[in-house]
Structure formats: C-alpha cells, structure tokens
Amino acid sequence: CAGAHALALALAPGAAPRGPSGGPHRVGRARRRQRGHGCLTGGRKGAGGTGLAIRSSQDEGTHRSLTFWYHCLPVYLEYRAVQFRNRDAGARGWNLPAWTGIPLDDSEADRAYGALHDKHAKPIRDLVLKMRGFYFKNAQLLSTRDDFVPSQYLEWCKETQDAAPCEMAPGEARAIAEKALAEKLGLSSSSESSSSSKDSAIFASWDETPVGVASIGTVHAARLSDSLGGHEVCVKVQAPGIERRFRADIKTCIDFCRLAMPQHAPPLEEIERQFLTEFDYEAEAANLAETRANLLPKWQDKIDVPVPYENLCTKEVLVMSRLPGTKLVDGVRERFARIAKARGLDPAEMERKQTDAVKSGSLIKKDVDADARATKRANFFLALSDTLVRKPRFYLRRAFKTRSRVNESERSEPESANLKETETETETESEKNFSPSPRLVNIGETLRTLLDVHAEEIFVHGAFNGDPHPGNVLLMPCGRLGLIDYGQVKRVDIATRRNYAKLVLAILAEDKKEIARLCQSSAPEGFGGDSRNKDEDVAYRLAMFWNDRDTPDVTLGLNLQEFLDEMERRDPVIRAPKDMVMIARVSMLLRGMANAFNVRLRVAEAWRPHAAALLAETDPDYYLLPRSAKNHRGKSS
Numbered sequence: 001c002a003g004a005h006a007l008a009l010a011l012a013p014g015a016a017p018r019g020p021s022g023g024p025h026r027v028g029r030a031r032r033r034q035r036g037h038g039c040l041t042g043g044r045k046g047a048g049g050t051g052l053a054i055r056s057s058q059d060e061g062t063h064r065s066l067t068f069w070y071h072c073l074p075v076y077l078e079y080r081a082v083q084f085r086n087r088d089a090g091a092r093g094w095n096l097p098a099w100t101g102i103p104l105d106d107s108e109a110d111r112a113y114g115a116l117h118d119k120h121a122k123p124i125r126d127l128v129l130k131m132r133g134f135y136f137k138n139a140q141l142l143s144t145r146d147d148f149v150p151s152q153y154l155e156w157c158k159e160t161q162d163a164a165p166c167e168m169a170p171g172e173a174r175a176i177a178e179k180a181l182a183e184k185l186g187l188s189s190s191s192e193s194s195s196s197s198k199d200s201a202i203f204a205s206w207d208e209t210p211v212g213v214a215s216i217g218t219v220h221a222a223r224l225s226d227s228l229g230g231h232e233v234c235v236k237v238q239a240p241g242i243e244r245r246f247r248a249d250i251k252t253c254i255d256f257c258r259l260a261m262p263q264h265a266p267p268l269e270e271i272e273r274q275f276l277t278e279f280d281y282e283a284e285a286a287n288l289a290e291t292r293a294n295l296l297p298k299w300q301d302k303i304d305v306p307v308p309y310e311n312l313c314t315k316e317v318l319v320m321s322r323l324p325g326t327k328l329v330d331g332v333r334e335r336f337a338r339i340a341k342a343r344g345l346d347p348a349e350m351e352r353k354q355t356d357a358v359k360s361g362s363l364i365k366k367d368v369d370a371d372a373r374a375t376k377r378a379n380f381f382l383a384l385s386d387t388l389v390r391k392p393r394f395y396l397r398r399a400f401k402t403r404s405r406v407n408e409s410e411r412s413e414p415e416s417a418n419l420k421e422t423e424t425e426t427e428t429e430s431e432k433n434f435s436p437s438p439r440l441v442n443i444g445e446t447l448r449t450l451l452d453v454h455a456e457e458i459f460v461h462g463a464f465n466g467d468p469h470p471g472n473v474l475l476m477p478c479g480r481l482g483l484i485d486y487g488q489v490k491r492v493d494i495a496t497r498r499n500y501a502k503l504v505l506a507i508l509a510e511d512k513k514e515i516a517r518l519c520q521s522s523a524p525e526g527f528g529g530d531s532r533n534k535d536e537d538v539a540y541r542l543a544m545f546w547n548d549r550d551t552p553d554v555t556l557g558l559n560l561q562e563f564l565d566e567m568e569r570r571d572p573v574i575r576a577p578k579d580m581v582m583i584a585r586v587s588m589l590l591r592g593m594a595n596a597f598n599v600r601l602r603v604a605e606a607w608r609p610h611a612a613a614l615l616a617e618t619d620p621d622y623y624l625l626p627r628s629a630k631n632h633r634g635k636s637s
Contacts (some may be wrong), residue, residue, distance in 0.1 A: 060241075061248030061320070062133060064222050067407045068252055071127050075120050076260060082112045085560070088426070091569075099285070113150075119359075121152035127134045134165065134249035134275075135161060137215045140469055142260050144592025149558040167239035168214050174206050177237050180516035201225060212471075214485070216242045216278060222320060224312075233309065236281060236318040243279040250275065261561075263568035266576030267584075274466055274582055281318035282418075283308045284326055287463075287486040288320060294461045295453060302480045310469040322484035323474055331441060331475035338438040339382075367600045368451070372444025382437045385567055441475060443597045447590070449481060462497055466490045468580045468589050470596065490582040495524035498618050501611035505624040507548050507604045512540040514624070519543060519577050527577030535571035542567055546584035548604035550591070 040514040054487050085102050086109035096102045104112060128135045163537040168176075181202050207224040224231050224317040227619035250272045257265040266394045275281060285308035306320035313319060326334065366374060450468065457464035466471075466488040474482030492500075499518055506514040516539035519529045531538070544554045545563070555563040587603040594601035615625045 009097040024077060030467040055556055060245065061251070064160050064245065064248050065134075065255075067127075067131065068135075068256075071123070072473055076126065078116055079113070079121075080260075082109055082116065083562070085109070086112075117150045117152040121150070121156070123155070131249075132215065133245045134215075134253065134286075137275075138253075140215070140471070140590070141592075144469060144589065144593055145560075145598050166210065166218055168218060168237070170208060172210070173210075173220055173235075174203070175472060176240070177235050177317045178202050178299075180317045181312055181319075184312075193513050201227065206229065206235075216246065218316055221439045222490065224319075227436040228312070231309075231320050233319050234306065235321045236284075236320070238279065238281065239317040243276075246279070247276065255448055261564075261568075263564050263573050266573055266578075268577040268582045270576060271580040271585070277489070280315055281313055281487075282310075282313050284308075284318055284487045284489075285313040285320070287489040289487055290463060291457075291483075291489070292462065295456065298456070299449075299453060301480070303453060303483055304476065304487070305483050306622070320359060323476060323484065325474035325476035328446070328470050328475055328481075328593075329596070330336075330340045332443065334572065335438050335441050337563050339440070357616055366444070366598075367602075368444050368447050368606065370444070371597075372448060375440050375442040376445055379439045379442075382439060386436050390437065394624070404441050427499070442600060446481065447594050447597075447601065448606075450593070451601075451606040452484070452610075454590065455607045457491070457606075457616045458583060459497055459501060460609045462493065463491045464583070464586060466585055468586060470593050473593075486499075488582075492583070494578060496527070496579045497614060499524075499526060500580065502619075502622060503543065503547065504604045504611040505579070505615070506623075507544060508608060509624055510540070511624065512536045515540050515543045519580070523579070527580045528582075529569045529573075529577030530575040531573050533571040535626065538567050538571040547580075547587050549602050 010443050055308065059285070082104065086106065087102040089096055099355065104336065114464070128139050137158040139157045143160055146154060151156060185202075186454040187201050202225060204225045205221045209220075209222040210218040210609040211221050211234065214236075217236060219234050219236045222233055223233050224233055232417055243597040249266075254265055254268050254272065257263075257268055276606065288306055289310065292307065295303065304323055309321075310317040312523055325331070333351075336351065340350050364467075370542055450473065454464055454468060465486055467485060468483075472483065474484060476482050503515065513536060516536040518526045518535070519539050520526060520531065520534065522528050541556075541563075550560075558566060590603060591601050615622050619625075
C-alpha cells in the first residue's frame with residue numbers, strides 16, 4: 001500500500017522528491033530482528049491421557065486447543081531460545097562464555113531469526129487458514145504492522161484483509177438467511193423451501209459470490225422481493241458454529257498468554273468481552289442505526305454508513321443497504337495502476353521498486369497533514385499537465401488523423417471514401433474524447449477524516465467502532481468514505497471519556513506522574529489498572545505505546561515483543577486498565593493503517609482538540625487544559 005501510494009505521488013508532475021540523495025536510511029536493528037512468535041497469540045495448558053484424547057474427539061474446542069498447542073508451542077519455544085541466547089541470558093547476569101556456543105551476538109541472532117521465519121511462516125499460514133476463527137482475526141490485525149511483523153509472515157497476513165476463506169458451502173448462506181427471515185416474518189413453510197428458486201418470498205435475486213468474506217461469515221449482494229420493497233441490499237450471514245469456535249480460540253489465547261506472555265492476558269480478557277458482542281447481528285443493526293444518527297448530521301459530506309433494515313435482522317442475519325465502492329487498499333492500488341499506465345509505466349514493477357524503497361527506509365514517512373498537502377500538490381500538477389500538455393497533444397493528434405483520413409478518401413474511389421466515413425463514425429469513445437488523468441486518493445485527508453470521525457465517536461458520543469481496520473473502509477465513487485462492520489461497538493461513560501481526554505493531554509505534555517495516576521487510579525478518577533511496582537516510567541511508556549506512537553524513543557529501540565517483555569520485567573501487570581483497552585486498540589489500528597501507506601501518525605496529537613473540547617465543557621479547571629480552550633469555553637458561555 002505504501003509503495004503504491006508513494007509511487008503515485010512520485011509519478012505526478014512536480015511532485016516532491018522522495019527523500020534525501022545520500023542513500024537509504026539505516027534500518028534499525030530492532031526492525032531487522034523481528035520475530036514471528038508475535039503472530040502466535042494463542043494456546044492452552046497442555047494435558048495428556050486417554051480421557052483428554054476422547055474429549056478432544058468429541059469437543060471441537062478441546063480439539064482446536066490441542067491442535068494449536070501441538071503445532072505452535074514448539075515454534076514459540078524455538079523463537080524464545082534465540083532470544084534467550086541473544087538477550088535474556090545477559091539481562092539476567094548470566095555471562096556465558098562464548099566457547100559454549102550458547103551466546104549469540106546481534107548479527108548471529110538476526111540470521112537465526114531469519115531462518116526461523118523462513119522455516120515457520122508457511123506452516124503457520126496453513127494452520128491459520130485451516131483453523132480460521134480468532135486466529136484469522138489476529139492475522140488481520142497484524143497485517144497492518146509492516147514495522148513489527150517479519151516480511152515472511154506479513155506477506156500472507158496482508159492477504160487476510162479481504163481474502164478470508166469462506167466458512168460456508170455454496171448456497172448455504174442464502175438458505176440460512178431465507179430460513180431465519182421467513183421464521184421472523186412468519187411466512188409459510190413453502191416460502192422457506194424456495195430459497196433456491198429465482199423468485200422467493202424474501203429475495204428476488206442473490207449473488208452467490210460473496211462481496212466480502214469476514215472471519216465469522218460472508219456478505220452477499222441481493223435484491224429484496226417486491227413484497228419487501230425490492231431494495232438492493234447486502235446480507236451478512238453468520239457461519240454456523242463460528243461463535244463456539246471463536247470462544248474456544250480466545251480462551252486458548254488467554255491461557256497461552258498466562259503461561260508464556262502474562263502481560264498480554266489482562267487486555268486480551270477485555271478484548272474477549274468486546275469480541276463476543278460481534279455475534280449478535282440484531283445488536284449490530286442497532287449499532288449501525290445509532291452510528292448514523294450520531295455521525296451523519298455532521299459528517300454526511302465525507303462518510304456514509306449502511307442503513308440497517310432492522311425488521312429483517314436476526315441474531316445470525318443482517319440486512320443493510322448496499323454502499324457502492326471498493327475497499328480502501330484496492331482503491332488506492334487501482335488508482336495508482338491507472339496513473340502508471342497513463343504514463344506508459346509498468347504498475348507492478350514500479351510498485352515493487354517503491355515498496356522496496358519503503359522497506360529500506362530511503363522513502364521518508366510524512367505526517368498526515370504533510371501527506372495531504374503533497375497529494376493535493378500532485379493532483380494540481382496532474383490537472384495542470386492535462387491542461388497544458390496532454391489535452392492539446394490529444395486534439396492535435398486527432399486533428400492530424402482526421403485530416404489524413406480526409407486526404408486519403410479524396411484520392412480514393414467513392415466506395416472507399418464511404419468506408420473511411422464509417423471507420424470515423426466507429427471510433428472508440430477514448431479516441432473521440434479526451435480522458436483526464438486519474439487523480440490520486442488523498443491518503444492524508446482520508447486518515448484525517450478517520451481520525452476525526454473516531455474521535456467524535458469516542459469523546460462526544462461514547463460509542464465507537466473497535467475494529468477500524470482497512471478492510472472496513474470503502475472508497476465510494478462520490479468521493480466519500482463508506483464505513484462498514486459495526487459489530488464491535490464499545491460504549492464508555494462520561495467519566496471514562498473525561499479520563500481519556502486527560503490522558504491525551506498528559507501524553508502530549510509527557511507528564512509521567514499524571515499518566516501513571518490516570519492508568520492506575522480506580523474509577524471514576526482513572527482506568528482502574530494496577531501493577532506490582534507502580535513504576536511511573538513503565539506506565540508512561542506503555543500509555544505512549546498503546547495510545548500515541550511506537551517510535552524508538554518510547555520502545556527503547558526494542559521490537560514489539562522485546563519492549564513488552566522488558567516492561568513486564570520491570571513492572572508486572574496485575575490488572576489492565578480495561579476501559580482504556582478498546583480505545584487503545586482503535587489507536588493501534590489507525591496507526592497501523594497509516595503505516596501501511598507510509599504515513600507517520602501521532603494519534604494523541606491528532607486527538608488533542610477533541611480532548612481539549614471535552615475537558616473545556618466537563619472539567620475546565622484541569623491543569624493541563626490549554627488556556628485557549630478555556631477562553632473559547634468562556635466566550636461560548
């Protein structure tokens with residue numbers, strides 16, 4: 001994504017240079033030593049014996065848990081062994097002599113990790129695609145973190161954004177939808193059995209090829225029967241038994257984390273509670289209606305949200321209006337390909353080169369506003385090039401061709417002249433009319449809109465989508481963004497919103513004492529987290545990491561797993577600040593989306609005005625509130 005977006009900027013006439021001429025930026029050692037076991041979040045405490053084998057054969061959850069342990073525990077231990085030899089042994093003061101062959105320096109560890117990535121990436125991919133469920137959901141989350149996930153894993157994780165394997169057989173989704181809606185509407189059994197016919201009591205037409213395949217079901221385009229209004233709709237159908245498998249998978253993940261990575265267990269328990277709301281499609285329909293009422297009065301010029309047909313929704317079936325458009329990643333890539341083709345370049349080759357530049361660090365990241373300005377500038381030069389160069393050239397060539405045909409027809413027989421006239425009349429549309437260059441998708445403006453919309457959901461309404469990954473954002477033909485999939489809506493009260501607003505300002509002020517107070521105070525004064533040592537520096541770094549940025553000054557130059565391990569070693573977590581977990585997840589997902597397009601994002605900075613506005617109304621004497629915000633409130637009053 002970053003390669004396509006950045007190359008499109010570079011292709012535009014007059015675009016800004018891609019970076020300094022002094023060669024690629026040095027890639028940090030922490031980035032090169034990424035480990036694959038971050039992909040392996042799951043597991044259950046193992047047990048043996050005949051009784052467990054019998055239970056495994058009868059209980060799907062036990063079978064899935066044992067399958068995970070059998071395949072993934074050895075992989076996890078291999079990665080941990082390399083980390084122990086490279087870093088952990090020395091950190092514990094075990095100065096093992098080199099002649100033992102145990103210690104590894106950084107370059108040796110890099111090679112060892114690379115070999116493990118090559119060895120295990122494909123088997124783990126096959127296991128994820130086979131088991132699906134929550135493991136597939138995790139792969140979607142990891143797919144946006146190019147800076148953390150090793151390339152061997154990242155390549156297939158990115159495919160999970162919109163290429164989920166279908167859980168249902170052909171025709172099964174429609175049969176489930178027909179049966180569930182017929183029961184809800186009280187239709188006769190004869191109509192229930194007509195799901196395979198062209199004219200049913202529920203759907204006049206049904207596209208068997210899904211328009212989207214999610215981790216828990218499929219989405220199909222359909223048209224309601226005339227008796228139900230005849231509307232063009234999308235129908236989301238939950239796969240049978242998927243909720244049971246998800247519950248088992250999340251339990252597996254939590255148990256594994258308690259054993260191997262205890263710092264991950266408390267927040268995962270909160271994520272479990274939120275994820276399980278995704279299986280009630282009637283609740284999702286209510287979420288869609290609430291979100292439309294909250295957002296569209298202000299944002300209808302920039303976004304749209306599907307309209308739910310609440311009378312046609314059940315726990316397993318959701319019927320909603322169809323938003324036209326393509327997924328964000330696909331839309332950016334398609335627009336880039338058109339621009340490259342218009343300029344006589346091979347899109348695939350140019351995208352590959354640009355992606356390599358992103359990975360090497362020679363292509364510098366821009367912040368959101370700088371990226372938006374660069375895209376506007378590039379689109380201006382594209383339009384200018386059309387006006388001054390491409391359009392005059394097109395009409396000159398067309399005039400020359402027309403004149404040549406007239407001269408040729410005058411020298412030929414009348415029959416030949418008639419033939420030339422027919423050929424002229426059958427010119428293609430592109431030969432007759434000038435086609436302007438495609439315009440770039442303004443990723444900076446897109447990200448700014450998503451940041452502001454989610455900030456309003458959090459700070460103003462207290463009801464926000466906890467799963468804003470790139471596959472849930474559409475580029476609509478009208479230029480607006482289509483926001484879909486509101487199964488994971490989290491609601492927070494005014495005290496939590498006020499505390500998060502204070503946290504944003506404390507992060508920006510780098511006020512460690514206040515950050516620690518907010519994270520570890522009980523409600524309503526804080527988020528209710530707790531740790532063994534009450535280390536303010538650890539609270540500060542974790543709050544920055546989850547809610548603002550993950551730059552080396554925060555992570556100590558360590559990669560994701562090493563950083564979290566180090567924080568856990570310094571100050572073990574007792575209780576996660578649960579009301580902050582899902583908001584932090586939104587921050588991480590939005591940063592991941594920006595990272596995928598090579599855009600640098602500080603979420604706390606982007607949310608500063610929203611946080612200040614809330615505090616100006618609810619706690620105007622808060623000591624970190626900017627004076628300008630207090631003055632603005634006074635004038636408003």
